[in-house]
Amino acid sequence: MMLIEETAPAAEALPVAALRDHLRLGTGFGIAEDPAETAALAGFLRAAIATIEARTGKVLLVRRFRMQLDDWRDRLGQSLPLAPVLSVEGIEIDDGEGRVTQLPESSWRLVPDSQRPMILPRGVILPHVPRRGFVTLRFTAGFGASWGDVPADLAQAVLMLAARYYEDRSYEGSRAAMPFGVSALIEKWRAVRTLAGRGGRELR
Numbered sequence: 001m002m003l004i005e006e007t008a009p010a011a012e013a014l015p016v017a018a019l020r021d022h023l024r025l026g027t028g029f030g031i032a033e034d035p036a037e038t039a040a041l042a043g044f045l046r047a048a049i050a051t052i053e054a055r056t057g058k059v060l061l062v063r064r065f066r067m068q069l070d071d072w073r074d075r076l077g078q079s080l081p082l083a084p085v086l087s088v089e090g091i092e093i094d095d096g097e098g099r100v101t102q103l104p105e106s107s108w109r110l111v112p113d114s115q116r117p118m119i120l121p122r123g124v125i126l127p128h129v130p131r132r133g134f135v136t137l138r139f140t141a142g143f144g145a146s147w148g149d150v151p152a153d154l155a156q157a158v159l160m161l162a163a164r165y166y167e168d169r170s171y172e173g174s175r176a177a178m179p180f181g182v183s184a185l186i187e188k189w190r191a192v193r194t195l196a197g198r199g200g201r202e203l204r
Contacts, residue, residue, distance in 0.1 A: 002068040003081060006138075009061040014045045015147045015159065022159045023166060041166070048161035052154060055178070056189040058083055060150045060158070062142030069135050075125040077111075077118045082141045083191075085110060085117040089138040096132030103127060110139075115191045157185040 019041050049060055059082050072078050088110050091103040108126065111118045119126070119137070129135050143149045150158075161182050 001070075001081075002066075004066045004068075006064040006066055009046070009049065009063065010145070011042060013061050013146055014042050015155070016041050016045065018147070019045060019159055019162050019166075022163055041162070044162040044165040045158065047165055048158045051161060051178075052158055052182075052186060053082075056154070056186050057081065057191055058143070058154065058189050059141040060143055060154060061147070062086065062140060062145045064089075064138065064140050067137045067139070069129075069137075071129045072126050072135065075121070075128075077120045078126065078137075080117040080119070080137070080139065080141075083117050084114055084143060085112055085139050085141045087140045088119065089140065091119070091135065091137050093127060093129055093135050094133050095130045096134070101127075151189075153185045154189060157182045160185070 016038055025037075053059060065082065067080070069078075091108060093101045093103065095101075107122055108119050109122055111120055143151065143154075147155065160179060164179055164182075
């Protein structure tokens with residue numbers, strides 16, 4: 001399986017001001033914001049968001065993704081590795097020899113489950129993928145386009161983790177370690193992860 005993030009969270013959606021308040025950094029009274037500091041805070045937030053998303057399988061801010069599989073894991077239904085999925089823009093099958101078939105929306109449907117979204121066939125099974133071919137799915141996932149759309153516990157976990165990264169600028173000793181408070185906040189969002197591609201074929 002290959003999962004590619006085609007868009008990144010918009011810079012204006014990052015809660016830089018909230019992180020600055022959380023860290024009690026000086027503002028107001030004519031104190032100008034330092035662009036270098038703002039860029040650094042945004043970087044810590046992006047790192048924290050990526051970590052929380054990797055641990056939970058939940059996409060905090062809306063982005064577009066592309067997933068490529070050697071074959072369906074199960075032709076009765078294909079699970080998606082991220083949630084919540086808002087829409088599926090298209091599914092296509094490449095036969096490995098340059099011929100690409102776009103699957104009509106009448107042949108499949110999205111089940112937008114909060115833990116394990118799935119693509120289900122409208123008929124009996126999903127279409128056959130040639131042995132040398134692959135299937136590509138393009139979809140949009142995320143809780144919303146603004147930080148206010150992110151669930152409060154996940155938003156707080158991001159601020160706490162970003163603050164940890166800020167306080168340990170080298171990341172040494174803290175990059176791999178997840179603070180207990182952050183782990184507690186994200187625990188209910190964690191789901192058992194399964195392969196998104198069929199186990200019998202080699203993953204790309």
